[in-house]
Amino acid sequence: MAVTTDGRASRAVLRVCLATGFVTLLDSAILTVAAPALRSELGATTAQLQWILAGYSLTFGLALVPAGRLGDRLGRGRPLAVGLALFAAGSLVGATASDADVLVAARLLQGVGAGTANPQVIGLLQDHYAGPARARALGAYASTGAFAMVLSPLVGGGILSGLGPAAGWRVAVGLAAPLGLAVAVVALRVLRRGSTRAGGLTPRGAPGRDGGAGDGRAAGRPAGEGLSASRARGGRVGGGFDAVGLVLVTLVTLGLLVPFVAEGPRAVVLPLSLGVLVAAVGALVVWEPRYARRGRTPVLAPALLRSPTYVLGCVVAAFSFGAALGYSAVLMLFLQDGAGLSPVQAGLVTTPGAIASVVAANLSWRLFRRFGRRGVTVAVGAKALVAAGTALAVAVAPTSTVVAVLVLSQVLTGVVGGLTISPNQTLTLEGAPGTERGVAGAALQLVQRVAATVCIAAMTGTFVGRTDGAVPGVLDAHRDGLVVVSAAVAALALVAWAASLLDERLARPAAR
Structure with a gap:
């Protein structure tokens, strides 16, 4: 057609x-x-x-x-x-x-x-x-x-x-x-x-061969086959994918994850997990540069690891993303099992925060344009304060007000989270070397997902472990678990804040 x-x-x-x-x-x-x-x-x-x-x-x-x-x-x-x-x-x-x-x-x-x-x-x-x-x-x-x-x-x-x-x-x-x-x-x-349009693919919004705006299509080529696929047909693209590196990343993740999910004796599980983690990290450090020297594209390109802006931005993204997903899972358990809310009521508690996040995300470009990394640092620091405040408020608030406290906490978290995500992602990817921009985005997502896997497992395990045996619907019996998880979120946000602050300070001499 x-x-x-x-x-x-x-x-x-x-x-x-x-x-x-x-x-x-x-x-x-x-x-x-x-x-x-x-x-x-x-x-x-x-x-x-x-x-x-x-x-x-x-x-x-x-x-x-x-x-x-x-x-x-x-x-x-x-x-x-x-x-x-x-x-x-x-x-x-x-x-x-x-x-x-x-x-x-x-x-x-x-x-x-x-x-x-x-x-x-x-x-x-x-x-x-x-x-x-x-x-x-x-x-x-x-x-x-x-x-x-x-x-x-x-x-x-x-x-x-x-x-x-x-x-x-x-x-x-x-x-x-x-x-x-x-x-x-x-x-x-x-x-x-x-x-049927002649010529090569021209992305929509870019100049076409006739000087007009391109529409992202190419003659005789499926619409789903874009620039990357075309290059692949024209020659070698990255030399395949790094299967060994991917296996090693999997082992690193499992080394971090297993201590939180294994049901065996900790005296056996912890040393075994630590051994796997250390061995996998060591092998990854040796393998990735060697794979890159062959002209291939590794999972974690060494050039990316040499960019402080990229590495520190990944730390901010990973700790923020992991903490957000882990806390979200725990909050739903607390609201339904602890506060005795119905699923709809629990959803209504989190909805204002989600809306606040959307609004803040749409305004985040203004923060980025005016303040750059400084704006991200302030927003992440505010997130640490909100999480710490949530832990304190849940611990001391009267039972009848805890849910209201959590609604307010969700709104504040949504605002600072929405102001953080896109600017940090932009700054992080801008810090990637030009030759590695293609893999930088995938590596950033991979790091975020690894962090989410560990944080979800650790936080849900902590909450359930501290509330096992508690009577369902009795909020006070579940407070301790949510307080501990909120404090953990504050600690993770503090690490993210420190990474953002360090990147901000490292960037100052370069800007002079």
Whole structure:
């Protein structure tokens, strides 16, 4: 079918990207709301609950790099559709799970699917848009994700309250199956369409061969096959992906994760985990530079590790992202198991904070333009203060006011979080060497997902461990767990603040 030069193809691609982001983020947040119900209905142990909540982030992060390479070589369309199909399959398996172990496996599969689809979305937006048009497309993608985060607690809570915990958690977990399959089918149709337009691919918003605005399409090439895929056909791109490096990163993650989820004797688990962690880090330090010297693209490019701005920005992103996801999971457990709120009521507690985050994120570019890294440092420091204040307030507030305190805390956290994420990401990626910009984004996401995996497991394990045996619905019996987790969030935010402050100070001599 001939596609005219009015940009319809690029708009269709954008709609597929937005739908993909919406479905994956909606599902992830809904599961957090459903966690107390599925834990009770399946009789999940603490370790199983940790894997259900954290396993998704683990496989999501590990799938990013090979999936990105696959998209570079085959074009974006097929990997995107396959990723969505895997995501939907995991949702279906999870919804019909007969025990907690099956649900763990389903969440791991969903993580692989989402991690396969995500790089294709980012690649498509980069391939089909340039300049101001790309900024608008990325902004639309971020806004769609934010909308999903606002909507998901209400959708999940409504399903659970309407159907009850026994059927509700299954419907909530399975909701992504039809949605994911529908988007996969549309993606295959849209991203297989060819164009009769002559010439090479011109991203929408960039000058075309005739001097007009490009629309992101190329003659005779599927719409889903962008610049990266074209380069792959023309020659070697990065020399494959770093399988050994990926295995070593997995071992590092497991070395950090296992102490929080293993149910064996700690005298055995801790030394074994520490040994695996040290050996994997050592091997990674040796392997990655050697792999790079062969002309290949490693998972963690040595050039990135030599950039203080990039490394410190990754620390800020990892600690902030991990703390946010870990605390979100614990908060839902506290509100439902501790405060005795219904799923809908628990969702209403977190919704104002999600809305505040969206508003702040839309204003964050002003903070970035005026203050740069200094603005990020102040916002992250404010987040540490909010978390510390939350811990103190929850510890001493009268029982009747704790939920109100948490609503206010969520709003303040949403504001400072929204002001932090995009500016820090921009500054971090700007700190990457020009030759490594392509892998810098994937490495940043990988680091964030590793941090999220560990933080979710550690925080949920801490909360459940401190509230085991507490009477459900008795808030005071659950306070201690939330106070400890809030204090941990404050500590993580303090580390992120120190990293941002250090980057700010290191940048001053260079600016003179």
